[in-house]
Amino acid sequence: MDGRAIVITSGKGGVGKTTVTANLGSVLAQSGCKVCAIDADIGLRNLDVVLGLENRIVYHLVDVIAGRCRLKQALIRDKRNENLYLLPASQSDDKNAVTPEQMRQLCQDLKKEHDYILIDCPAGIEQGFRNAVAGANEAVIVTTPEVSAIRDADRIIGLLHAQQLDTQLIINRLNPELVRRGDMLDQQDVIDILAIELLGIVPEDQGIVISTNKGNPAAFNEEYEASQAFWRIGRRIRGEIVPIPNYSDNGNLWSRIGKKLGDTFRRRAS
């Protein structure tokens, strides 16, 4: 087997890299692919709790690299899906415990056994970022439609360009109502600015908060809008052509115009 290693990165923290990694991992695994999600945020592990696997950790990434255990021993199988594995980060070591060359080798080994390696990258552009990117052949950049996140995403795109990685964008936590009011950058604005290919849009959804609380990725609950977005992105990653919904569409424009006219006349009349 010769899997694809995809790093999920963003520059800015808190935009949803870990959520995206957990959900794409779940979606791809549900579709029958064998997936390994790596938490590359050494010292600040997080992916384990989002996946609800925090109680099963025995060995971690640094143990594997230091030769304290075999790779297979450190991989945790997901409780809901036998195709999904987690390689957790270490809590005690620092980012310098791993070198880019070691990450490259690790990804190489994992690719033999898995269709997809998803690498959850730490925030920032320092050593942790360089390690996470080293073993990847492709990159997915996560941003929210906010100035700070987009600015940092642009930095990361510049750095990835230099590495010649195939790079695509996910816009996370887009709020359709704010977009319609003109108070949030829409997908076209973000694409204009970053000049990068769009892989998908995940709308803001309370379901993400609820499912993260439970340690059960939203992708397993198909009634959430965000979950449907992750399924579409998963299909695109696997090569299907799936249209991206246009959230700046003024679908209910006429009803809003009618309401506004009604309000105006009522005010005049009183």
Add this chain to the structure above:
Amino acid sequence: MNAFADIIRKWLKGSDDADSKDIAKDRLRLVLVHDRSMLPPETLDALRAELVEVVSRYFEVDRAALSMDVQRTRESWALMVNLPLRRARSAL
């Protein structure tokens, strides 16, 4: 059609103010022009001086009007230089 949609949207909002997303977009554009140049200001100044020097061998130029900018499109990065010329230098 887009301009029309903008007018309708502003009317629905009840104000003539620019949409806050347009302010965000303008601010981002400005910040990124600076970020993307990635070169320290001294290096940019040196590049500017050398560019003028080279072009001046062939043309009389308006040094003060030189503008320089780093732009990125989907495929590439480009250094955009605008240097108004006065006239070609005649061969000696």
